[in-house]
Amino acid sequence: MGQIHRLVVDILKPHEPPLVEFTQEIDGIEGVDATTSSLIELDQEVQNVKLSIEGEELDLERLEDAVENLGGTVHSVDEVSCGEYIVEDRPTLQD
Numbered sequence: 001m002g003q004i005h006r007l008v009v010d011i012l013k014p015h016e017p018p019l020v021e022f023t024q025e026i027d028g029i030e031g032v033d034a035t036t037s038s039l040i041e042l043d044q045e046v047q048n049v050k051l052s053i054e055g056e057e058l059d060l061e062r063l064e065d066a067v068e069n070l071g072g073t074v075h076s077v078d079e080v081s082c083g084e085y086i087v088e089d090r091p092t093l094q095d
Helices: 019-027 060-069
Strands: 004-014 034-042 046-058 073-082
Touching: 004 060, 019 034, 019 046, 019 060, 046 060, 046 073, 060 073
Parallel strands: none
Antiparallel strands: 004 046, 004 073, 034 046
């Protein structure tokens, strides 16, 4: 089975910890080389965050555990890249 090199996940998290701290904590997970988070939606109770993660051998279960330890949940896995290199998404006629 190919190693996971990129994950893009939709996260629901409480307002605390703040997004910067949350992203830094995720970036500290073993195997994670880089992390980008984007606030998608904000309401009174939670933040909806798009989290993009890259690394040599990402572990989805470890990521889910870290998100849960920070009070959040993985709402959906929106993109996964596996193999020897990351294939960039290209527009098609359907797009």
